[in-house]
Amino acid sequence: MNRPDDDALSPTARLFVGLWPDDETRQALHDHQALWQWGRSAVPTRRERLHMTLHFLGDWPRELVPALVQGLAVPFEPFTLRLDDAGVWRNGIARVGPVEPPAPLLALHHRLALALARLGLVPASGRFAPHVTLARGAAQAMPPRRPPSIVWPVAGYALVESDLRPPASYRIRAVYG
Incomplete structure (x- = not known):
């Protein structure tokens, strides 16, 4: 879908830093998502929007x-x-994540927090809970009986812009790594 130049529409950009999956990982996430039993209120995340946010x-x-x-x-x-x-989670977020976050992920999150602080942004406080959101409004959802087994080779991270106009979409602004 072609959209007018975003820079001409808004003086601000809604941004996050995250891990952007490669096609194989994105397909594995989508395949796992398809195994869930969703309640009526669940709004599954579209395949092309699956990612892991590091800092909003x-x-x-x-x-x-x-x-x-x-x-x-x-x-x-x-x-x-x-x-x-x-x-x-209690807030109705259906998610998949690591049982034990790997040290390099935690180190990347920390280095990015320091970089954001140098730029004058105070990162959100609280515990970092790395996850991929599979659906919102999913309080009644049931994950598959077998836990997921998704191996994600993380080759970099990205600065991503959210466009909330329907249909909501993401635009990669920069890739690192």
């Missing part, structure tokens, strides 16, 4: 995005992420 940045003035792109370049080493746990 909110709305940024577009003129500051180039500095943000540069400031988010932190040391990165590829790693393997095993998504071997699934469930529904």
Whole structure:
């Protein structure tokens, strides 16, 4: 779908930093998602929107995005992420994530938090719970009996812009790694 140039529409960009799956991992996530039993209120995440958010940045003035792109370049080493746990949180988020987050993922999250602080943004406090959201409004959803076994070779991370206009979409602004 062609959209008018986003830069001409809004003075701000709604951004997050996240892990963007390769096609094989995205298909494995989608295949796992298809095994769930969804309640009536569940809104499954569309295949092309499956990702793992590391830091939500909110709305940024577009003129500051180039500095943000540069400031988010932190040391990165590829790693393997095993998504071997699934469930529904109390807020109705159906998710899949690692039972034990790997040290390189936690280190990347920390390095990005430091980079954001240098840019004047205070990252959200609280425990980092790495996950991929499979659906929202899914309080009644049931994951498959067998836990997921998704191996995600993480080769980098991305700065992503959310476009909330229907149909909501994402646009990769920068890739690192």
